[in-house]
Amino acid sequence: MPRCIHSPVSPSSTRLRPLAALVPLIASLAYATVAHAAPPLPSGGQFVAGSGSIGGGGQSLTINQTTSRGVIDWNSFSIGSGRQVTFNNGSGATLNRVTGGDASVLLGQLSASGSVYLVNPQGVLVGPGGVVATGGRFVASALDVGDAAFMQGGPLTLAGGGNGMVINLGKIGSSGGDVFLVSRTAVINAGTISAPQGTAELASGSQVLLQDASGGQQVFVQAGSGGSVMNAGAIQAAQASLQAADGNVYALAGNSAAIRATGTATRDGHVWLVADQGAVHANGSIAAANADGSGGSVETHANALDVAGADVHAGNWTLGAPALTVDQPTGTALARSLANGTSVVAQSSSGDLAVNGSVQWTGNGSLTLNAAHSVSIGAGSTLANSGNGNLTLRADSAGADNGGSVTNGGTIDWSKSGGIVSALYDMNGSYAPGTVLTNSGWTAAQYSGLVTQATGYKLVNTLADLKNVSQDLAGNYALGKDIDASATAYPNYFTPIGQTTTAPFTGQFDGFGHTIDQLATTADLDNDYFGMFGVIGTKGVVRDLNLTNGNTGGNTSGGLGLLVGQNNGYVTYVNTTGSVSQNGFGGFGAGGVAGVNNGTIARSSSTADVGYQTAAGGLVGVNNGTIAQSYATGFTRGGTHGNTGGLVAFNSGLITQSYATGGVGGFGGGGLVYSNGTTGVINESFATGQVGGGGPPGDPEGGIAGYNTGAIHNNVYWNRDTTIRTTAAASNSGTAPPDSNGLSTAQMSNASNYLDWNIPAGGVWALPAGATHPILQWQQAH
Secondary structure, three states: OOEOOOOOOOHHHOOHHHHHHHHHHHHHHHHHHHHOOOOOOOEOOEEEEOOEEEEEEOOEEEEEEOOOEEEEEEOEOOEOOOOEEEEEOOOOEEEEEEOOOEOEEEOOEEEEOOEEEEEOOOOEEEOOOOEEEEOOOEEEEOOEOOHHHHHHOOOEEEEOOOOOOEEEOOEEEEOOOOEEEEEOOEEEEOOEEEEEEEEEEEEEOOEEEEOOOOOOOOEEEEEOOOOEEEEOOEEEEEEEEEEEOOOEEEEOOOOOOOEEEOOOOOOOOEEEEEEEEEEEEEEEEEEEEOOOOOEOEEEEEEEEEEEEEEEEEOOEEEEEEOOEEEOHHHHHHHHHHHHOOOEEEEEEOOOOEEEOOOEEEEEOOOEEEEEOOOEEEOOOOEEEEEEOOOEEEEOOOOOOOOOOOEEEOOEEEEEEEOOOEEEEEOOOOOEEOOEEEOOOOOOOOOOOOOOOOEEEEEEEOOHHHHHHHHHOOOOEEEEOOOEEOHHHOOOOOOOOEOOEOOEOEOOEEEOOOOEEEOOEEEEOOOOOOEOOEEEEOOOOEEEEEEEEEEEEEEOOOOEEEOOEEEEOOEEEEEEEEEEEEEOOOOOOEEEOOEEEEOOEEEOOEEOOEEEEOOEEEOOEEEEOOEEEOOEEOOOEEEOOOOEEEOOEEEEOOEEEOOEEOOOEOOOOEEOOEEEEOOOOEEEOOEEOOOEOOOOOOOOOEEOOEEEEOOEEOOOOEEEHHHHOOOOOEEEEOOEOOOHHHEEOHHHHOOHHHOOOOOOOOOOOEEOOOOOOOOEEHHHHHO
16 A cells, blocks of 8 residues: 555645644544554664664664764654654764655654754654654655765755655654755644744745755745645744745644744744745734844745734734735734734735725734735725824835825724824825824924824835926925935936025925935035035925935035035934035035034934035034934045034034044044034033144144034033043133043043933933943934
C-alpha cells in the first residue's frame, strides 16, 4: 500500500470555516494511513558526506557526528512511540535523506545538540505524541536539497523531491535556531512549534530558498505549486511566516494565540502570512511583540484576503491585495485589532480600495487606507475613533499622477477623538470630503504645525508636481514619496514657490518624513527671496520635510535659505543639508533653513555650510521671530562684509532651547549668534563650535555672541575648550551670563552643570552615554 502522506481533499477549494474542522481530519487521516506501518527506529542509515557513527537499537538510536556537517541516507526514518533518536552533532548540522518509499512518522522523540534536516519526498508526520527538540535548526521537507550545497553551507535551494505532506500534530522545538516545514502540496501545523530565538516558517512551493538572516525572513517561495499552508495549532517564535505562492494560507484559531512572535535582541517580532497569487485566510489570535515589550509587525498579503476572524495584537498590521474591499466582517476585524492598540494599514497594490462597512474603535491605534488608485467610503459606512487614533486615506500610493481620488460617501466621525484625519489625493484627482465630524475641543500638539484636525492634501510625487505647487499658493500639499531633484542643477534651477512678499506661499506643505534631494536654486534678481520657497506667508506652514544635498546661492538683496528665503509663517521638523552662499553685497541674510525668519522655526536643523558676503547663520541669517528646540552643525563663514553666527547671524527675536556645534569663521562672530540685538533673547541654549581665530585682531568673537545689547539668560552655556572663547559676548551692553558658564568639555558632559534644564526624563534635553554635550529629546524620537 502507498505510504506517502497525501491530502484527501483540495484545501485550496475549501472555505475558511469548514476548513477549521477539516484540518484535524486531514491530519488524522494521514496519521492513520501511515502510523501503523511506521518502523520503530530509522533504518539503513549511512554517512554519504561528512563522517560519524550510527549505533543503538531497540528503544533508541544515537548518531555521533565527527564533522561539523554531515549527510546520511536512510532507507526509512521513523520513530515509534516510546523510542528516541539522538544526534550528537555539536553546533553543526545533519542532513537526513530518506531514499525508501515510506513517509517519516515521528511518534517518539528526536533530539539534537545542533541542527537536523529531514528530507523525505513521501512526507513527514510528527504524531500527537511526537517530540522534536533541537539546539539548532529543524527542517522537515518533502523537497530535496543537494549534498554539495548542504556541506558547503550558506543558502539552500529546495526543489524536486516528491508530493508528500509535512504535518505536525505533536511538539517541535528549537531552543537556539529555527523551525522550517516545507512541502509541494501541503504543510499543516495542528500541534505546537516553538523557536524562541529564531523563526518558525511554513512554506509550500515547488522551489523554496532557505537562507540565514539574523533579522528577517529566511524562507522564500520562489516557484509555486498550488499547495497550501495551514496552522491550526500554536506557533511561538521570534518571527513566524506562512507562505504559499499560488496556493492558500490558513491561519486558524489554535490555543491562546494561534501565532505568536515574541522577538529577540536581533529580531523584531514579526509574522508574515503570504500567498501572492492565492488567498490568505486568517482566523483567531495573531500576536507580535518585540523583545523590549513594544508591538511587533504582522503582514498579510495575498491575491485575496479573508481576515474576518482575525484578532491581531501587534504594533502594526499590514494587509494587502491587488484590489481591496473592506466589507462589514472585515471592518469588524480591523476595529477589533485597532482596539487592541494595533495600528492597521490596509492597501490595494494595483486597484481601488473601497470601504463598504464600518470601522469604529476606541483607543490610540491608527488606520491607514492606501490605494494604488482611488479610495472610496460607501454610503452608510462610518469610520470613527474615540481616543487618539489617526485616519489616513491615501490615493495614488504606489504611482504618480494617475488621477487617484478620495471620495467619502459615508461618515468620518472624529468628534470624540484627539487624533487627526488626513486625505491625500493625486494632483490630477479630486477630494470629496463628504461628512467629516471633528472634535470642537481638538488642539494641535505642540510643534506639530497642524492647523486643522481633518485636512485634505494634494500629493506631490514628482519634481513636476513640486513645480506645480506654485499654481496654487494657498493649497495644501503632501510629499508622497522621496523626490530626486538633481535635474534642477545648472542651468535648470528650480524657481522658488511664492517668490515674493506680495505673492507668498500661504498653504500647508507636509513632507510626511520624505526627502527632496539635490534641489538647487540661484539668486539672480534683486529684492527676491530664494530657496525651495521664496517667502512663506503668515498663514503658511511647512513641516516634517528633509532637504538633502541642496544648494542655493547667487546675488540678491533678499534672503537665502535651503528651505526658504523669508519665513513669516510656521516651519517645524525640517532638516537640511548642503550649502548656501551669497556672493554679492546687501543681502538680508543666509541660513541653512531660512535667510530671514519673522515667524516660527521649531524642532528643525541644518548641517549646511553657510556664508560669504552677508549675514550668515547655520540655521537662520536674520531672526526676528522665534527659534525653538532647533540646532545647526554646519560651518558658517563670512568675507570682508560677513557677520557670522553658529545658529543665527542677527537675532532680534527669541532663541530658546537650541544649540550650534559648527565652526564660525570670518571677521568676528559668536558660537550661537553674531549679534544679539536690543530685543533679542537667548534662553536655555549652548554653543560648542570654534569661533574665529583667523580674523584681524579686535574682531568681536564670543562663545555665544560677538555683540550683545539684549538678554542672554544665565542658563546659556558654551564650551570654552572648543569655542576657544572665555566670555559669552565679546562686546556686551545687555545682560549676559558670567564667564563661569563657559564650561570645559568634561563639564559639558555632566547634566548637573545645566541650570534648570531637566535632563533627562520628561524634559526637552537628553544626554546620551558618552556624549560631549546634550541633544534635544525629539532628535532621538523623530
